[in-house]
Amino acid sequence: MTRLLEVTGLHAGYSAVPVLHGIDLHLDAGEAIGLFGPNGHGKTTLLHTVSGLLKPTKGSVRFDGQDITGAKPSAIVAAGLVQAQQGNTLFGDMGVQETLELAAFNPRGRSGAQTRLDEVHALFPRLAERRRQRARTLSGGERQMLSIGCALMCNPRLLILDEPTLGLSPRLKGELREAIAEIARKGVPLIVVEQDVEFLLALSSRLYLVEQGEVARMIDRADAPDHKEIMDMYFGEQAH
Amino acid sequence: MDGVLIPTLVSGLLLGSLYALMASGLSLIWTTLGVFNFAHGALMTLGAYIAWTVSEQLGLGLAAGFVAGIGAAVIAGVLIELLLVRPFYGNRNMMLITVMTTLAASTILERGISMIWGPRLKQLPRTLDGQVNLLGAPVSAHEALIIVLAPAVLLALWWYTGRTLSGRSLRAVGQNRSAAALLGIDVPRTFSLAFGLSAALAGLTGVLLGSIRFVTPGLGADPLVNAMIVVIFGGLGSLGATAGAAYVIGLLEALLVLWLGLYWTPSVLFVALILVLVFRPNGLFGKAA
Known part of the structure; x- marks a missing residue:
């Protein structure tokens, strides 16, 4: 298997506040991996640095053999690494269809945009029903669907989803997870951040626990720990 | 009264058209970058002077003057973005x-x-000679052209930002910069695009204004204040609101000049702006936040 993504010794943060203290992780072609861990410990910072929104202070990011450390976000998307942001509100005054079409504006998304639009509509029929509705009037679940739909319009070779079911009702969570599993079945490599470890275990081959800006542990599905052990990782042994 | 009212309304329409051209350029930058470009008036002036040099001094004709004036404004606008905003x-x-x-x-x-x-x-020649009748009031053909051209330019701009992907990318960057970047939109390039387009509008307005008024170093700075009133009055945002506000301010200004004279008009316009903002903090046509 070839390495699709390789993050080595990544340090990053916001002006004077370092958040990541040397993250190492990798993803092989055709693989899905999950990230979990307490809030505020650097998962989103890590994803922003990988996507080029933040410049790393140290370390490197290689995508498909190419060094993309500190590259422009647009160049990273053009290479095929696409991220759907957490809690995404996208563009409040833009319609659903308008936004999806715009997502195919980059050089990578342009060819075959119509086919991909049909695929996104098949995956999320609600987006097809709400074509002309403005993003700000969508429900949280629909916005998330639009956000994932937009990422798919970029024709990703690696799709990053940052807490795609955050704050949704259990029914909508289930619906979105089914869609994400469907995307994985189609063979799109995924990095998914989620708090629900069981969902991640079902979806991905490996899990990373990100804690205090470091990878505290990597879990292979083959020797996955039981529920109690994972809860211990989250809250510390003494919490029980 | 009748004999004065119609010409006043026509001159208000002309003012409104000029404000609409200026204010749409200002609002294009504001909605994309969240920045107010105070050099917009100077870009108009630059456009007029370059057009004068090419058309009158070099004798290459007004059409060449238009192209050179707008081109120079675009170059200066993009440079301002690159060196002073970026x-x-x-x-x-x-x-x-x-x-x-x-x-x-x-x-x-x-x-x-x-x-x-x-x-x-200095003065630029008029684009068209002769006079036309507008609502029974005689207007120079050049001014009539501006009255027709402004809505056409606004419509083109509205079509561009609504229907084309590159125009939509301007709105996307304005509404959510990081989300736009994550969709592969080159944000810095979009900023240059906004400044370039806005400067093109400034250049065009400057050249058109240069044959109505004398071309002086302050050509653009004076109307800029009113164009800023227009942008704020309209509610800092949509193109339609800005255009609507431009015509309201233009007509109001013409009527105020008729009723109160030149001396009091700017003060009354500011009072009107303040009153509008007191009762409608998001502008005359702005949406509630």
Whole structure:
């Protein structure tokens, strides 16, 4: 298997506040991996640095053999690494269809945009029903669907989803997870951040626990720990 | 009264058209970058002077003057973005800093212009000769052209930002910069695009204005204040609101000049702006936040 993504010794943060203290992780072609861990410990910072929104202070990011450390976000998307942001509100005054079409504006998304639009509509029929509705009037679940739909319009070779079911009702969570599993079945490599470890275990081959800006542990599905052990990782042994 | 009212309304319409052209350029930058470009008036002036040099001094004709004037404004606009706005992206005081840097650009341009071209008044020829009748009032054909051209330019701009992907990318960057970047939109290039387009509008307005008024180093700075009133009056945002506000202000200004005279008109316009903002903080046509 070839390495699709390789993050080595990544340090990053916001002006004077370092958040990541040397993250190492990798993803092989055709693989899905999950990230979990307490809030505020650097998962989103890590994803922003990988996507080029933040410049790393140290370390490197290689995508498909190419060094993309500190590259422009647009160049990273053009290479095929696409991220759907957490809690995404996208563009409040833009319609659903308008936004999806715009997502195919980059050089990578342009060819075959119509086919991909049909695929996104098949995956999320609600987006097809709400074509002309403005993003700000969508429900949280629909916005998330639009956000994932937009990422798919970029024709990703690696799709990053940052807490795609955050704050949704259990029914909508289930619906979105089914869609994400469907995307994985189609063979799109995924990095998914989620708090629900069981969902991640079902979806991905490996899990990373990100804690205090470091990878505290990597879990292979083959020797996955039981529920109690994972809860211990989250809250510390003494919490029980 | 009848004999004066119609010509006054027509001159209000002309003012409104000029404000609409200026204010749409200002609002294009505001909605994309969240920055007010105080050098917009100086870009108009630059466009008019370059057009005068090419058309009158070099004798290449007014059409060449238009192209050169707009081109020079675009180059200057893109340079202003590159040198005086871009270094401050992501700075939390970006808006205040760029107020100062674009004011600086405005001063440098104006002083530079008066050093190069001197204090003598210049005038551009009219695009069209002769007169036409508008609602029974005689208007020069040049002014009638501006009245027709402004809505056409606004419509083209509306079509561009709504229907084309590159136009939509401007709105996307304005509404959510990081989400736009994550969709592969080149954000810095979009900023240049906004400045370039806005400067093109400034150049066009400057050249058109240069044959109605004398071309002086202050050509653009005077109407700029009113164009800013227009943008705020309209509610800092959509193109339609800005255009609507431009015509309201233009007509109001013409009527005020008729009723109160030139002296009191600017003060009353500001009072009107303040009253509108007291009762409608999001502007006359703005949406509630």
